[in-house]
Amino acid sequence: MTNSKILKKHSVIKQISSLKSGFKIILSFWLISSVNLANSQPLVDPLDSPSWNLVHKLILSNETVVFDDRVKVIVPDMAEDPMNVPVSVTVDGIGEIEEIRLFADLNPIKEILNFHPGKIEPFIAFRFKVQNSTPVRAAARTKDGVWHVGGSWLDATGGGCTAPSLGRALDNWVDTLGDVKSRLWSRADRPDRLRFRIMHPMDTGLAPGIPEFYIETLELKDKHGELLAHIESYQPVSENPFFSVDLESKLFQGIVLTGRDNNGNLINQVLQ
Amino acid sequence: MNISNNLSSFRQIHTYYIRRLFKTSLLVLALSSFNVQLINASELDYKLVAEPVGKGTYVFIGSTKYFSKQNGGNIANAAYIVTNRGVIVIDTGSSYQYGKQMRAYIESTTGLSIIKVFNTHHHPDHFLGNQAFKDVPIASLQGIVNAIDSQGEALNGNLYTLVGDWMKETEAYSPTEVVTPGKVTIGGHEIEIIALDGHTDSDMAIYDHTTGVLFAGDLIFHDRTPAVASANIQNWLNSISQLQKLDYKYLIAGHGPVTTDQHAMLQTHDYLSWLHDTLENALDEGLDISEALQLELPERFSALDILHEEYKRGVLQLYPSMEQAFFN
Numbered sequence: 001m002t003n004s005k006i007l008k009k010h011s012v013i014k015q016i017s018s019l020k021s022g023f024k025i026i027l028s029f030w031l032i033s034s035v036n037l038a039n040s041q042p043l044v045d046p047l048d049s050p051s052w053n054l055v056h057k058l059i060l061s062n063e064t065v066v067f068d069d070r071v072k073v074i075v076p077d078m079a080e081d082p083m084n085v086p087v088s089v090t091v092d093g094i095g096e097i098e099e100i101r102l103f104a105d106l107n108p109i110k111e112i113l114n115f116h117p118g119k120i121e122p123f124i125a126f127r128f129k130v131q132n133s134t135p136v137r138a139a140a141r142t143k144d145g146v147w148h149v150g151g152s153w154l155d156a157t158g159g160g161c162t163a164p165s166l167g168r169a170l171d172n173w174v175d176t177l178g179d180v181k182s183r184l185w186s187r188a189d190r191p192d193r194l195r196f197r198i199m200h201p202m203d204t205g206l207a208p209g210i211p212e213f214y215i216e217t218l219e220l221k222d223k224h225g226e227l228l229a230h231i232e233s234y235q236p237v238s239e240n241p242f243f244s245v246d247l248e249s250k251l252f253q254g255i256v257l258t259g260r261d262n263n264g265n266l267i268n269q270v271l272q
Numbered sequence: 273m274n275i276s277n278n279l280s281s282f283r284q285i286h287t288y289y290i291r292r293l294f295k296t297s298l299l300v301l302a303l304s305s306f307n308v309q310l311i312n313a314s315e316l317d318y319k320l321v322a323e324p325v326g327k328g329t330y331v332f333i334g335s336t337k338y339f340s341k342q343n344g345g346n347i348a349n350a351a352y353i354v355t356n357r358g359v360i361v362i363d364t365g366s367s368y369q370y371g372k373q374m375r376a377y378i379e380s381t382t383g384l385s386i387i388k389v390f391n392t393h394h395h396p397d398h399f400l401g402n403q404a405f406k407d408v409p410i411a412s413l414q415g416i417v418n419a420i421d422s423q424g425e426a427l428n429g430n431l432y433t434l435v436g437d438w439m440k441e442t443e444a445y446s447p448t449e450v451v452t453p454g455k456v457t458i459g460g461h462e463i464e465i466i467a468l469d470g471h472t473d474s475d476m477a478i479y480d481h482t483t484g485v486l487f488a489g490d491l492i493f494h495d496r497t498p499a500v501a502s503a504n505i506q507n508w509l510n511s512i513s514q515l516q517k518l519d520y521k522y523l524i525a526g527h528g529p530v531t532t533d534q535h536a537m538l539q540t541h542d543y544l545s546w547l548h549d550t551l552e553n554a555l556d557e558g559l560d561i562s563e564a565l566q567l568e569l570p571e572r573f574s575a576l577d578i579l580h581e582e583y584k585r586g587v588l589q590l591y592p593s594m595e596q597a598f599f600n
């Protein structure tokens with residue numbers, strides 16, 4: 001080996017060791033800052049909502065929260081029909097999710113739905129009712145107990161010439177109460193899917209003299225009766241709710257939907 | 273399930289209250305914006321200028337955007353035919369103010385009085401100026417009259433929210449005369465009333481055989497994304513095929529510039545059939561509405577104004593009813 005080569009090798013080792021210590025510094029900084037992030041009060045709400053602290057307390061019992069854009073809440077820019085606002089929640093890349101809570105800070109009833117994905121994907125889509133412009137959020141709880149919160153603002157001042165509820169006929173809803181229609185899709189390029197619709201008025205109880213009347217719980221069970229996922233739903237879920245969830249097609253055979261509303265009416269249907 | 277019949281009536285009352293609450297809040301909104309903006313009342317000028325279409329026909333071309341406080345709801349085309357007996361008006365715009373200004377413009381430029389008004393369909397951007405023509409026979413098809421009778425005030429309320437002060441004093445005023453399909457002669461013009469549907473449950477096109485001008489109403493949109501809020505797309509496509517058979521010299525679309533060829537017809541047809549197929553496919557593939565809302569739109573539609581906005585509005589409107597059919 002010539003002298004110059006030895007020198008070169010030496011300087012490479014030096015560089016590596018300085019890189020290592022640099023890493024340590026960065027790592028420790030990161031640890032400190034993430035601890036701070038979890039504990040600092042108050043958190044800066046990326047949606048800048050006046051009632052973030054309130055919903056943090058009411059919905060998430062002031063538990064540890066991080067704002068995380070891997071929790072994606074998709075709502076339209078404008079709620080054309082405030083009785084039927086589509087929302088979807090996708091959680092990607094945070095590991096196993098134990099529960100997802102959906103809520104709208106400024107809605108008269110803030111809770112929309114709690115989803116326990118269990119053995120299916122942390123994805124759910126459906127429609128809900130909104131009273132006015134509000135943040136719509138999903139909080140996804142990981143195994144360490146931390147809530148990862150994502151969300152979007154929904155603008156609900158419009159209405160336009162499209163208000164469809166004006167012409168909606170009142171049919172004999174009592175006859176179809178609790179009826180379920182569903183379809184399953186095995187899909188090559190996307191996760192396999194289940195969509196189901198339940199006939200139910202989903203009354204909020206906010207209209208004078210009209211008691212609340214809504215589905216409280218829904219469970220998806222496999223053919224052996226084992227729980228795959230469950231949902232706690234609240235009054236803001238739209239009339240005749242329509243859900244989309246993703247699960248592996250091997251679970252399709254004999255999958256059952258059960259549930260119950262606040263008046264004790266039961267839902268029980270084998271899905272196909 | 274053990275549900276008493278009482279719930280059925282609860283439900284009806286409930287729906288009634290929801291509607292009433294909804295209407296009341298619209299009214300409150302309308303009134304509050306009215307108070308704030310009252311100072312600007314003198315500025316509520318649509319600055320209407322009609323452009324000639326061949327000889328003796330004129331059109332006020334509206335914006336190709338959606339309703340806004342900036343455009344005051346002036347987003348549709350209203351037209352008129354100057355005859356030897358007086359003027360025939362086709363559609364009256366989005367507000368009482370619009371109707372009044374339109375009428376003043378026509379009367380001062382032609383020196384003639386208005387002898388007839390037609391409404392092509394019940395959408396608020398086309399008929400809410402009727403109030404300015406109360407002394408003139410306002411004619412339309414029975415289906416359109418019915419739709420204005422039943423939905424007119426609600427649509428008017430919605431526009432108060434969307435465009436605010438421009439709507440002041442506007443009320444839904446229904447046509448006073450029912451016409452049937454076929455030819456009539458007015459002021460020496462042979463006018464053909466064509467009853468179609470698809471954009472709404474009842475759409476009227478008017479073909480002036482004397483001048484070769486076709487007034488298509490909202491059955492044709494030109495360089496503007498078709499609005500499908502009240503649409504039956506299959507019927508609409510059939511109606512376009514009917515209109516394509518006419519040997520017109522000029523085509524006045526409901527929205528967008530005047531044309532002399534088939535371009536606007538093909539454009540509207542292309543978008544609607546694409547929309548229909550796309551949403552059918554989306555349903556077939558199990559997409560939720562929130563996923564259908566995010567589908568990519570083909571490059572060839574980039575000439576259509578407010579494409580993304582109107583597409584989303586269309587999905588929100590059409591997809592739920594398509595789902596009901598698909599799942600029944």
Ligand SMILES: [Zn+2]
Nearest residue numbers: 393395471490
């Ligand atoms: Zn229209």
